[in-house]
Every structure is written in structure tokens, then in C-alpha cells.
Amino acid sequence: MRNKLPVLMLSAGAPAHYHVHNAVDEMPFGWRHLRVWAVSAAGLLMAGYSFFMIGIVLPLMQKDPSFPLSTFQSGAIAAAGIVGTLVGALVFGSLVDRFGRKWIFRLDPAILCVFGIASALAPNAAWLIAAQFLFGLGIGGDYPIAEAYVSETMPRRIRSRMVAGVIACQAVGGVLAAAVGYWALKFNPTIFEWRWMLASIVPIAAVVFLLRLQIPESPRWLAEHGRIDEATQALVDLLGPGAMCSIPQEAPIIPPPTSSWFDLFRADMRKQTALICLPWPCMDIAVYGIGIFTPLILLQIHADTAVSDISNSFIAQRLGAIKGAGLMDAALVGGFVLGIALMIRTTRVGMQILGFICMFVGLLLVMLGTALGNTPLLIFSGFILFNTMMNAGPNLTTYTMPTEIMPVRLRASAAGLGAACGKAGAAIVTLLFPLLLGKLGLVGTLAVVATFAVLGALATYRFRVQPVDWAKAVRTGVASPS
Numbered sequence: 492m493r494n495k496l497p498v499l500m501l502s503a504g505a506p507a508h509y510h511v512h513n514a515v516d517e518m519p520f521g522w523r524h525l526r527v528w529a530v531s532a533a534g535l536l537m538a539g540y541s542f543f544m545i546g547i548v549l550p551l552m553q554k555d556p557s558f559p560l561s562t563f564q565s566g567a568i569a570a571a572g573i574v575g576t577l578v579g580a581l582v583f584g585s586l587v588d589r590f591g592r593k594w595i596f597r598l599d600p601a602i603l604c605v606f607g608i609a610s611a612l613a614p615n616a617a618w619l620i621a622a623q624f625l626f627g628l629g630i631g632g633d634y635p636i637a638e639a640y641v642s643e644t645m646p647r648r649i650r651s652r653m654v655a656g657v658i659a660c661q662a663v664g665g666v667l668a669a670a671v672g673y674w675a676l677k678f679n680p681t682i683f684e685w686r687w688m689l690a691s692i693v694p695i696a697a698v699v700f701l702l703r704l705q706i707p708e709s710p711r712w713l714a715e716h717g718r719i720d721e722a723t724q725a726l727v728d729l730l731g732p733g734a735m736c737s738i739p740q741e742a743p744i745i746p747p748p749t750s751s752w753f754d755l756f757r758a759d760m761r762k763q764t765a766l767i768c769l770p771w772p773c774m775d776i777a778v779y780g781i782g783i784f785t786p787l788i789l790l791q792i793h794a795d796t797a798v799s800d801i802s803n804s805f806i807a808q809r810l811g812a813i814k815g816a817g818l819m820d821a822a823l824v825g826g827f828v829l830g831i832a833l834m835i836r837t838t839r840v841g842m843q844i845l846g847f848i849c850m851f852v853g854l855l856l857v858m859l860g861t862a863l864g865n866t867p868l869l870i871f872s873g874f875i876l877f878n879t880m881m882n883a884g885p886n887l888t889t890y891t892m893p894t895e896i897m898p899v900r901l902r903a904s905a906a907g908l909g910a911a912c913g914k915a916g917a918a919i920v921t922l923l924f925p926l927l928l929g930k931l932g933l934v935g936t937l938a939v940v941a942t943f944a945v946l947g948a949l950a951t952y953r954f955r956v957q958p959v960d961w962a963k964a965v966r967t968g969v970a971s972p973s
Contacts, residue, residue, distance in 0.1 A: 507738050507744045508714035508717070508719065508722070508744075511710055511713075511714035511722045512711060515711060515726070516646060518730055519646065520645075520646050521731070523731055524645060524646070524653075527644050527645075527706065527729065528645070528653055528656065528657070530699060532641075532657045533660070533695070533699045533702075534599060534600070534634075534637045534699070535633065535660045535661045536660040536661065536663055536664040536695075537600075537630065537633070537664060537699070538576070538633065538634070538664060539660065539662060539668070540664035540667055540692060540695070541572065541603075541668075541692055543669060544688055544689065544692070547672040547688060548688050549565055549568065549569060551685040551688075553565060555685065558613075561616075564620070566921065566922045567620050568619055569921045570918045570921040570922040571621075571624045571627065572624065572626055572627040572630065573917045574624055574627060574914070574918045575625060575627020576628075576631035576634070576914045576917075577627075578627070578628060578631060578911070579629065579631020580631035580634045580906075580908075580911045581631070581908060582628075583595050583635065583907060584632075584636075584903045584904050584907015584908060584910070585904050587635065587903045588900060588901065588902070588903045591709070592636055592639060592640050592643075592903070593708040593709070595632050595636050596636050596640060597700065597703050597704060598629070599629045599630075600697070600703060601696075602625065602626070602629030602632075603626060603629045603630070603696035604696045604700065606625045606629070607626060608693055609622040609626075610622040610690075611686045611687070611690035611693075612686070631910065631911075631914065634890075634907065635904075636903065637657050638654055638657060638891075638902075638903075639709070639712075639902050640706075641653055641654050642902065643899065644709065651894070651895065652831050652835070654890070654891045654894050655830060655834060655887050655891050656827075658887055659828075659831065659887070661886075662824045662827055666824060669813055672688055673813045675688055676688075676806060676813070677810060680806040682806070707729055708721070710723070710725040711899055712899065713725055717744055719744055754901055754904075755901060755905055760897075763905070763956055764905065766892065766896065766951065766956055767889070767892055767906075767909040769947075769950040770843060770847075770885060770947045771885075771910070771912050772943075773916065773946050773947030773950065774847075774881070774885040774913065774947055775914060775917040775920075776916040777850055777854075777881060777940050777944055778881065781940065826878060826884075827882045829879065830842065830846075830882060830883035830884065833883065839888045840888075840951060840956075842883070842887070843885045843889070843947075843951045844948045845880070846880045846881060846883055846885045846886075847885055847945070847947040847948035848948055849876055849879075849880030849884065850881050850884070850944040851944040851945055852873075852876060853873045853875075853877030853878075854873060854877055855941065856869050856870070857877070857937055858873075858934045858937050858938065858941075861934055862934055885947060889909065893905040893906040896956055916943075
């Protein structure tokens with residue numbers, strides 16, 4: 492009886508798509524939900540993996556005599572995937588709201604397979620920049636689609652935490668990349684190993700592609716578009732026989748509302764859109780500026796602790812930096828765990844503001860430790876505070892916010908626009924970070940990043956809105972989730 496659907500709380504005359512929404516909201520959590528979550532979260536895991544891996548392989552490329560790179564080309568390679576992510580999130584986020592979730596859900600890992608191989612085989616910098624841009628399109632598509640799909644298939648009582656768990660897998664991907672990069676370089680301590688490191692994403696993407704072939708269209712999206720019979724069948728395919736939803740004959744089928752990407756900028760939606768789009772780039776400037784270049788930062792402050800059993804001093808230093816970055820990035824996972832626990836106890840806006848403030852304080856500690864002669868206690872304490880509270884705050888809340896303040900028909904578009912704004916900030920800082928280090932030094936560069944943490948807190952406070960309980964609004968007749 493565990494999978495039996497609870498008695499619906501809607502009147503028989505309620506619109507048909509309300510019944511589908513309510514069925515999803517009240518379905519007991521089971522292993523099928525976990526399957527959907529896992530194949531969705533895998534997309535963000537691959538995002539974290541690929542972005543962190545670029546930070547590992549760039550110094551190896553720069554030493555490869557068969558792959559000459561200028562300083563600008565190095566920055567362009569790091570930024571190309573992020574620019575592709577920006578375009579992919581913006582374009583695919585709008586398309587999946589119009590044409591459905593399923594096709595992009597399957598296309599994204601296929602893109603990663605093709606252009607992951609192309610990146611590993613790149614004969615020159617121009618090829619790699621183009622391949623990484625196209626690779627980023629697949630990563631970008633997964634930001635809005637994974638968020639929308641999980642939010643539209645999970646029971647109401649755990650929905651926000653399951654969506655938060657998706658973005659948490661980005662940090663898991665970063666730690667996994669550090670582990671793979673470390674052991675690959677330790678097993679074969681040569682600069683030419685960078686090609687195998689870039690190719691290591693391909694098997695993961697191939698498995699995700701095969702698993703996603705079994706996942707049907709979002710029942711909520713089908714219901715919102717008046718395809719009620721397909722929605723009820725998708726419920727059964729997705730969540731099992733216990734999810735059968737009986738639609739009363741008198742329940743009217745309401746034509747789907749016309750909507751477009753420009754609805755995000757209507758007068759009644761501007762504040763929500765601003766809350767999604769303005770803090771996100773402030774956060775991503777910190778995530779990518781610090782995250783991708785953590786090994787470089789450790790080398791700058793001589794905190795890399797070179798591995799002693801490697802004869803090649805350059806490789807030994809790189810291994811030490813990768814190990815140190817991986818250990819510090821483990822705090823990212825801990826931050827997400829803390830954030831998910833806090834979600835049921837505090838508001839998203841409060842978590843986001845507190846997280847930005849703690850990020851600022853963490854960077855101040857790193858700057859102070861660096862200015863005082865590379866004091867390890869201050870530097871590592873600052874990094875841990877920064878990483879932990881970033882993921883317990885804005886890295887979690889910016890991703891989950893669209894599902895809580897936007898209706899279904901605009902959810903992926905809003906998530907895509909927010910992710911695109913975030914990746915715009917990330918692309919700029921990735922391109923400029925090495926140049927800033929050269930011009931301003933480490934303390935000056937960290938001061939720039941810390942300034943954006945303050946701006947993120949101010950933007951969150953200025954455009955704060957309360958999340959909407961769409962399920963409750965539907966049941967009480969206050970509003971439609973569309």
C-alpha cells in the first residue's frame with residue numbers, strides 16, 4: 492500500500508492539470524524518484540567535473556611543446572566552456588519550456604560525448620577553444636533542464652531539498668575530477684597526460700545518455716500544455732502504477748497559456764527575475780574565479796606541498812596543488828550538506844545573504860594571511876569558510892530559487908536566464924583572472940572577488956521576495972502553477 496496515491500484534495504470540477512500536479516505533489520517518495528534524481532544530478536556532476544578538470548590540465552598544456560599556447564589562448568580555453576554554458580543555458584532553457592524537457596535531457600550528454608572526444612584530440616588551441624565552447628552547450632542545457640525536471644517530479648514535502656541536491660553534485664564532480672587528475676598524473680607523471688584527463692568525462696557522459704533514454708517527459712509539463720492523457724501515462728511510466736491519476740470527467744481541460752521568454756520581464760515578474768539574475772553572476776565570479784584557479788592560487792602562496800616521490804619537480808608541484816585543491820574543495824560538499832539541512836529551518840533569502848557575507852569574510856582571511864607572509868592557518872581557514880558558506884548559501888539558493896518563485900511555464904526559462912547571467916560573470920573572471928593576478932597580485936585579485944560577494948548580498952536584499960508554495964496555491968484555488 493506504500494505506493495498508493497493519497498486521496499486528492501481537489502474538487503472534481505478543478506481543471507484537469509491541477510489533478511496531475513496534485514498527484515505529483517502527494518506521491519510517496521520511492522526508488523523511482525531517486526532514479527530520476529540521480530540521472531538529473533549527473534548533469535551537474537559532469538559540469539563540476541569538467542570545469543575543475545580544465546583548471547588541472549591548463550598548466551600541463553602550457554608546458555606541452557607540441558601544443559603552443561599564448562597567455563590569451565590559455566584564458567580563452569578556460570573561458571570557452573563557460574561561454575558555451577552561458578549560451579546553452581539561455582537557449583535550451585527557453586526551448587524546453589516551449590517544446591518539452593525530454594529531448595534536451597537526452598541531447599545534453601550526447602553533446603558531451605562528442606565534444607569531449609574532440610577536446611582530447613585537439614591539434615591546436617583554436618580547435619580546443621571551439622570544442623570546449625560546443626562542449627559547454629551541453630553543460631549549459633543541463634542547468635535549467637535538471638532543475639525543472641527534478642522540481643516537476645518530486646513530492647512537495649522534499650522538493651526543495653532534492654533540487655538543492657542536484658546542484659550539490661557540482662561540488663562532488665569537482666572533488667571527483669581532483670581525484671582522477673591526481674591519480675592519472677601520479678600513475679603517468681608526464682605533461683602529455685592532459686589529453687586523457689580531458690577524455691575522462693566521455694565514459695561518464697555515455698552512461699548518463701543511456702540511462703536518460705529510459706526517462707519520459709515531465710508529467711507537469713504535459714499537463715500544463717493540455718496533454719492530459721499523456722501526462723497521466725507519463726506519471727505511471729515515471730513513478731510506477733501507484734501514480735495513476737484519475738481525472739474526473741467534469742474536470743475541464745484548460746488551453747495552455749501563451750507564454751514567451753519576454754514574460755520574465757512583465758511588471759509582475761521583474762522583481763523575481765532580478766532576484767534570480769543579479770546575485771547569480773556575483774556568486775559565479777567567486778565560484779569560477781576561486782574554484783578553477785585554486786591550484787594556481789596555492790602555487791602562488793607556496794602552499795602546494797609538492798609530492799616527494801615524483802622526480803619531475805613541475806609534476807610534483809602540480810600533484811601537490813591538485814591534492815590541496817581537492818582537500819579544500821571537499822568543504823564544498825560539506826557546505827551543500829549544511830545548506831540542505833538549513834533549508835527547512837530558514838528562508839532562502841536569509842541563507843543567500845548570510846552566505847555572501849561569509850564568503851567576503853573568508854576572502855578577507857585569505858588576503859590577511861597572504862599579506863602577513865602566507866600564514867597557513869589564516870589562508871586555509873579563509874578558504875574553508877569561503878567554500879563552505881558559498882555552497883551553504885548562494886551556490887545552492889541561486890540554483891533553487893527559480894523553482895520556488897516562478898510558475899511551471901517559466902521555470903526553465905528563468906533558470907536558463909539566471910544560469911546564463913551567472914556564466915557571463917564566470918566567463919569574464921576566468922578570462923581575466925590570470926591577467927588580474929599579474930597586474931594586481933593575489934591580494935588585489937581576491938579583493939575584486941570579495942567586492943562582488945558584497946554586491947551579491949546587496950542585490951539579494953534589494954530584490955528579495957518570498958517563495959511561493961505553488962502546490963498549496965493550487966489546492967486552495969488561489970493560483971495556478973502556470
